Amino acid sequence: MGDSGDAITRDELQLATRNHGMPLEALRWPLTPAGLHYVLVHYDIPLVDERTWALEIDGGTAGGSRLSFDEVRSRERQTVVMTMECAGNGRAFLEPRPLSQPWLSEAVGTARWGGAILRPVLEEAGIPDDAREVVFTGLDRGVEGEIPQQYQRSLPLDECLRDDVLLAYEMNDSPLPPQHGFPVRLIVPGWYGMTNVKWLAKISFAAEPFAGYQQETAYRLRQDPDEEGVPLSRMLPRALMVPPGVPDFMTRRRFLAPGRHTIEGRAWSGEAEISAVEVSIDGGEHWVPATIDRGSPDDPWAWRAWSWDWTAEPGEHTLCCRARDASGGIQPVDERWNVHGYANNAVQRVAVTVQPEGGNGS
Ligand SMILES: Nc1nc2c(c(=O)[nH]1)N[C@H]1C(S)=C(S)[C@@H](COP(=O)(O)O)O[C@H]1N2
Numbered sequence: 001m002g003d004s005g006d007a008i009t010r011d012e013l014q015l016a017t018r019n020h021g022m023p024l025e026a027l028r029w030p031l032t033p034a035g036l037h038y039v040l041v042h043y044d045i046p047l048v049d050e051r052t053w054a055l056e057i058d059g060g061t062a063g064g065s066r067l068s069f070d071e072v073r074s075r076e077r078q079t080v081v082m083t084m085e086c087a088g089n090g091r092a093f094l095e096p097r098p099l100s101q102p103w104l105s106e107a108v109g110t111a112r113w114g115g116a117i118l119r120p121v122l123e124e125a126g127i128p129d130d131a132r133e134v135v136f137t138g139l140d141r142g143v144e145g146e147i148p149q150q151y152q153r154s155l156p157l158d159e160c161l162r163d164d165v166l167l168a169y170e171m172n173d174s175p176l177p178p179q180h181g182f183p184v185r186l187i188v189p190g191w192y193g194m195t196n197v198k199w200l201a202k203i204s205f206a207a208e209p210f211a212g213y214q215q216e217t218a219y220r221l222r223q224d225p226d227e228e229g230v231p232l233s234r235m236l237p238r239a240l241m242v243p244p245g246v247p248d249f250m251t252r253r254r255f256l257a258p259g260r261h262t263i264e265g266r267a268w269s270g271e272a273e274i275s276a277v278e279v280s281i282d283g284g285e286h287w288v289p290a291t292i293d294r295g296s297p298d299d300p301w302a303w304r305a306w307s308w309d310w311t312a313e314p315g316e317h318t319l320c321c322r323a324r325d326a327s328g329g330i331q332p333v334d335e336r337w338n339v340h341g342y343a344n345n346a347v348q349r350v351a352v353t354v355q356p357e358g359g360n361g362s
């Protein structure tokens with residue numbers, strides 16, 4: 001993987017127009033409307049006919065099996081409200097910038113995913129005694145790192161047996177839109193986006209660690225391309241704010257009238273519950289606590305709303321927010337570089353001009 005200087009390349013732009021982020025003002029919705037949820041597709045969105053589609057389950061002790069779309073939908077339905085974030089979120093802030101989808105902060109969304117629990121499907125197929133992982137294969141094909149492939153990721157067997165891991169066929173109570181994995185995708189709360197394999201075609205039991213491209217080459221933290229690296233799994237803590245006031249069209253600098261404004265946003269972590277959110281108005285020098293809405297205990301995988309009342313003084317400010325979680329994780333003020341540009345959860349910075357003729361919305 002190469003890197004680039006300051007200017008965005010045509011290839012990055014091509015990826016950035018296909019794969020859209022969630023506009024940060026959409027942090028106001030507890031459930032992201034499906035069209036505002038971020039999208040990331042490595043190859044092409046496949047056209048799937050649900051009447052002929054089937055999910056193949058391979059390597060079970062009960063012999064191979066196939067589930068039709070109706071068979072998946074006739075199983076007991078379970079829902080989970082889950083915040084999903086791409087492991088590459090924050091990549092475009094890194095210097096030098098790793099060449100891939102150039103996300104800033106917006107590769108996130110929260111949806112209510114509905115579907116069948118994976119565990120009984122695996123149990124009915126017969127989990128082999130030596131199974132350590134389960135490999136999930138999507139229908140989409142492409143070439144990456146010069147290797148032709150179908151999108152494939154494995155997950156440790158114990159994670160697959162959680163009650164909240166789903167074969168999802170609904171997003172926000174509607175059928176999955178094509179770009180989000182129609183007809184059926186995997187949903188694994190807490191893990192970075194790449195885990196949630198879309199357009200599922202096949203599930204196979206594996207006795208050995210899966211060595212596919214998306215496991216061994218991509219989605220690892222490395223300081224050097226030749227390192228073995230550390231595989232990514234759960235989302236690091238992050239808080240984002242709704243940029244206050246009104247934006248400049250090109251630079252997105254914000255304009256705000258002096259006085260009292262409520263700064264609001266959401267925070268999440270795949271490791272542990274969010275324990276604190278703090279805000280800074282001076283670019284991360286000084287921090288003050290925000291108020292966290294505890295949310296519903298029924299939705300442990302959903303982001304948490306937070307807010308902070310600001311009495312804005314005229315001048316130039318850099319607003320920042322950062323989250324901590326109960327496992328001790330906290331967002332760094334400075335970026336941590338790695339070869340592929342993953343898991344950059346450095347604090348968000350929003351440039352705000354407070355002036356009497358500034359926009360009043362906050
Ligand atoms: N089959 C398949 N599944 C996939 C992908 C893909 O390209 N193909 N992209 C992954 C990545 S990197 C992310 S971040 C999430 C994005 O899911 P979304 O587009 O529904 O937000 O899907 C994951 N599942």
Ligand SMILES: [Mo]
Nearest residue numbers: 086087193194
């Ligand atoms: Mo991703």
